[in-house]
Amino acid sequence: MDQLMPNWLRQRAELTPDRLAVITENEQVTFKQLYINVQKRVGLLSLYGVEKGQHIAILMKNSMDMIETIHAVLSLGAVAVMLNTRLTNQELMWQLLDVEAFHVICHDEFKHKIQDVHHVKIIVGEEVNQELTHTTPKLHEVDYSTNQVATIMYTSGTTGHPKGVLQTFENHWSSAVGSALNLGLQSNDRWLLAVPLFHISGLSILIRSVIYGMGIVLHERFDASKMNQAIIHNNVTIVSVVTTMLKQMLDNLDKQQYPSTLRCILAGGGPVPKSILEDCQSRNIPVYQTYGMTETASQVVTLTPEHSMSKIGSAGKPLFPCQIKIVKDGKECSPNEEGEILVKGPNITKGYWKREEATNKAIQDGWLHTGDQGYKDDEGFLFVLDRRSDLIISGGENVYPAEIEAVLLSHPKIKDAGVVGVEDNKWGQSPHAFIVTREDISIFELEQFCKSRLASYKIPKNFSFLDELPRNAANKLLRRELKGRMNKGMKQ
Numbered sequence: 001m002d003q004l005m006p007n008w009l010r011q012r013a014e015l016t017p018d019r020l021a022v023i024t025e026n027e028q029v030t031f032k033q034l035y036i037n038v039q040k041r042v043g044l045l046s047l048y049g050v051e052k053g054q055h056i057a058i059l060m061k062n063s064m065d066m067i068e069t070i071h072a073v074l075s076l077g078a079v080a081v082m083l084n085t086r087l088t089n090q091e092l093m094w095q096l097l098d099v100e101a102f103h104v105i106c107h108d109e110f111k112h113k114i115q116d117v118h119h120v121k122i123i124v125g126e127e128v129n130q131e132l133t134h135t136t137p138k139l140h141e142v143d144y145s146t147n148q149v150a151t152i153m154y155t156s157g158t159t160g161h162p163k164g165v166l167q168t169f170e171n172h173w174s175s176a177v178g179s180a181l182n183l184g185l186q187s188n189d190r191w192l193l194a195v196p197l198f199h200i201s202g203l204s205i206l207i208r209s210v211i212y213g214m215g216i217v218l219h220e221r222f223d224a225s226k227m228n229q230a231i232i233h234n235n236v237t238i239v240s241v242v243t244t245m246l247k248q249m250l251d252n253l254d255k256q257q258y259p260s261t262l263r264c265i266l267a268g269g270g271p272v273p274k275s276i277l278e279d280c281q282s283r284n285i286p287v288y289q290t291y292g293m294t295e296t297a298s299q300v301v302t303l304t305p306e307h308s309m310s311k312i313g314s315a316g317k318p319l320f321p322c323q324i325k326i327v328k329d330g331k332e333c334s335p336n337e338e339g340e341i342l343v344k345g346p347n348i349t350k351g352y353w354k355r356e357e358a359t360n361k362a363i364q365d366g367w368l369h370t371g372d373q374g375y376k377d378d379e380g381f382l383f384v385l386d387r388r389s390d391l392i393i394s395g396g397e398n399v400y401p402a403e404i405e406a407v408l409l410s411h412p413k414i415k416d417a418g419v420v421g422v423e424d425n426k427w428g429q430s431p432h433a434f435i436v437t438r439e440d441i442s443i444f445e446l447e448q449f450c451k452s453r454l455a456s457y458k459i460p461k462n463f464s465f466l467d468e469l470p471r472n473a474a475n476k477l478l479r480r481e482l483k484g485r486m487n488k489g490m491k492q
């Protein structure tokens with residue numbers, strides 16, 4: 001049943017008006033100030049014609065403006081469509097048309113990316129900021145109803161065309177509450193947000209901030225040195241990262257140490273190589289692996305603090321409101337048996353925008369079929385192996401590209417690595433590695449390195465050297481493009 005909740009920002013501003021809400025490089029605001037600024041934006045956006053139920057696309061970089069815009073759009077009862085600023089003009093056009101956006105609110109620097117879209121009105125940041133100075137605040141923002149779609153966010157498009165995921169207020173609410181029940185909540189908590197706000201990893205921090213009454217330290221973009229400085233000097237207690245960020249932060253940290261105030265580095269979005277986790281363990285750095293996706297409004301499985309060291313490599317157990325099961329050929333797997341990861345819970349999307357078939361395929365009896373492969377150990381801890389579509393079956397054995405990539409990446413001369421399966425007359429399929437090197441390395445050296453770390457059937461049969469690996473706007477490796485290159489190469 002649909003239930004009403006108070007407007008989150010108004011409620012927070014009433015409960016703890018003087019707490020710091022957002023800290024950026026140049027300014028900081030309390031929840032009360034943020035609320036007043038958002039009221040002004042609500043007033044202005046309604047003058048621009050933004051109304052309840054409309055799809056309003058947001059194409060902005062991490063900034064106070066963007067935070068205010070998101071709150072303002074939600075406060076008007078409109079749906080915020082979060083666009084990735086790294087997408088090409090063509091990709092953005094496709095998403096704008098697909099989502100039937102009414103307006104796009106963008107920073108000036110991104111206007112050129114969308115000028116060809118005729119039917120949508122483009123509201124540019126600089127204009128808005130000028131007009132805000134003489135706008136009267138609008139006081140009647142809407143309350144939130146649980147079933148209402150708050151945001152639409154496209155998946156990263158790693159496996160194909162991205163799909164618009166419908167995220168309701170209830171999805172976001174239960175995600176925030178589930179995370180707090182796992183990590184705990186301290187009155188001094190401050191979350192460092194340097195991942196994009198247009199991704200669920202970033203947006204979920206903004207939502208936790210307003211629900212918990214917790215401050216955010218907001219960075220416009222990732223910079224390892226700035227992040228380490230913020231952790232060391234800005235009383236950050238929690239930070240969200242993906243593997244490449246963590247790697248650079250550790251390099252930059254060198255012999256320095258994080259203060260004991262830092263209680264959690266939440267690492268997700270993709271596999272985290274065990275070598276990095278072990279490095280953190282030996283340096284007493286509290287890293288927790290987490291597993292989630294756009295469809296689960298952020299985390300769905302996360303390691304609990306007491307297991308972060310003993311269950312290294314595991315993504316953990318489900319958050320309190322969630323459940324997971326591993327299924328193969330329609331049957332639930334026994335412990336340690338590999339299969340597809342299915343997840344269930346109030347944070348799971350009700351479906352994809354205008355994709356009935358894809359929705360029905362992905363969500364059955366309330367269980368979301370993630371397309372990821374993994375297993376639960378005999379104590380119920382989840383180990384995520386890889387995407388099912390990327391699985392290589394070689395001589396009847398399952399080979400996960402992510403495992404081979406992690407081994408290659410642990411070699412100091414290797415900067416980046418991607419592995420795909422190629423046809424093999426003898427084994428059916430065999431792994432082929434694409435690598436980007438820091439300095440020259442021979443194939444013999446690579447094979448020797450792999451031999452001591454991988455079973456023989458997992459050792460790549462061939463290596464190709466590239467200057468760069470294909471990655472999407474979310475910086476995720478596009479293995480399908482690597483496969484495409486192989487096929488093209490083989491035809492020639």
Ligand code: ATP
Pocket residue numbers: 155156157158159160161162163267268269270271272289290291292293294295315370372384385386387474476
């Ligand atoms: P698309 O669905 O369009 O192909 P995508 O799945 O990359 O794109 P996201 O929702 O951004 O889009 O990413 C979620 C996916 O990221 C998960 O399904 C999983 O494959 C991967 N992932 C997230 N966390 C982890 C983790 N801890 N370990 C391994 N993989 C992870």
Ligand code: MG
Pocket residue numbers: 155156293
């Ligand atoms: Mg996906």
